[in-house]
Amino acid sequence: MHDEDSMMLNCRTVALEAxxxxxxxxxxxxxxxxxxxILICGNCRRHVANLRALSELLDGHGNEADSGRALEELESGVLEALKEGGGSKVVALVGRDAAQSRDESLAFQENTGERLLRESIPDEERVQQVLREVREFVGYIPPHFRVYAQHPGMLEANWAKMRAVVKDGILPHRLREAIAILVSHDNGCDYCVRAHGQVLLDLGVNEEVIERMKQDVMAGDLPLKERALLVVAREANRDPHGASEERIxxxxxxxxSDLEILEALGVMEIYTSINKFIDTLGIPLEA
Incomplete structure (x- = not known):
């Protein structure tokens, strides 16, 4: 017997009662x-539609096209169910169940970044060559590069850009890391903030200075030119349509110089894309 008034429906409940x-x-x-x-949650809607189609196939009454038809019938059945079950009472629960459904749907999705990290790295020579160069430069293979390795062309392209701008660039190492941590902080990428924060600590920048710099670039102890480049990179990340020419x-x-300005923007661009890649896939820092 179900407690129909108080039970908060979630994906697990729907799967059990489908x-x-x-x-x-x-x-x-x-x-x-x-x-x-089911109407709110796409994952459950597909699950139940496929379950119905499979049941009909096993019973000998359906075909493979029935999955799409079942999905349409599930959606069209909601109004009828509302009429039969007391529409006002059910509608009052929709908002509560909608938020619950979204949360449960996300919770049931496997973390793609973690799954890709478990995949074997391709043994193609071009992949292995890039990873050797990355390890030589960084000291280890960062998790996001291991994920890039699943797409050799993407791995090569990302490393080529990073090698040209970050590894072989003209800006001081400390400035490049400062750009990386500010951009990552503003983009909310905790993975990158921690990773580049540790590099800055290793380069002799104390934690108090790093924290002050996150709040106010000009509060750091970098030379004036480097702080000005930090402002350009940070503002470009925050609002490229803002007062960028004034900052430049x-x-x-x-x-x-123009070359230094371009490179500061290039470092910003690289780490902005890495931030979004890592956070979208949920790639863990430690892997």
Whole structure:
């Protein structure tokens, strides 16, 4: 017997009760709530539609095209379920179940970054060559490069750009790391903030200075030209349509060349893309 008034439906509940729903063995109100969750949650909607189509195939009454039809029938059945189960009562629960459904759906999704890290690295020579160079430069193979390795062309392209701008660039190492940590901080990439924060510590920048710099670039102890380049990179990441030309003019006044300005923006661009790549896939720092 289900507690229809208080039970918060989630993906696990729908998965457990899907058979009963399809067999018509739940009450009208329960059916309405299950169908509402299914309507909100794409993962559960596909699961139940496939379950219905599979059941019909096994019973000899369906075909492979029935999955799409089942999906449409599930969606169109919601209004009827609302009528049968007491529409106002069910509608009052929709907002609560919608948030729960989204949370549960995300919780049931496997972390793609972690899964890709478990994949074997291709043994192609071009992949191995890049990874050898990365290890020589960084001291280890960062997790996101191991994920890049699943797409050899992407691995080569990302390393070529990083090698040209970060490894072989003209900006001081400390400045490149400072750009990386500020961009990552502003983009909310904790992985990169911790990784580059450790590099700055290893380069002799104390933690208090790093924290002050996150709040105010000019509060750091870098030379004026480098702080001006930090401002250019940070503002470009935050708002490229803002007062970028003004910031660039100030950097030039502080002694920065066009090449240094381009490289500061290149470092910003690289780490902005890495931030988004890492956070989207959920790649862990320690792997």
């Amino acid at each position: 058979d009963e729903l399809l067999r018509g063995e739940v009450s009208p109100l329960r059916a309405a709530r299950l169908r509402l969750h 003019a100030l950097a030039r006044k502080a002694g920065a």
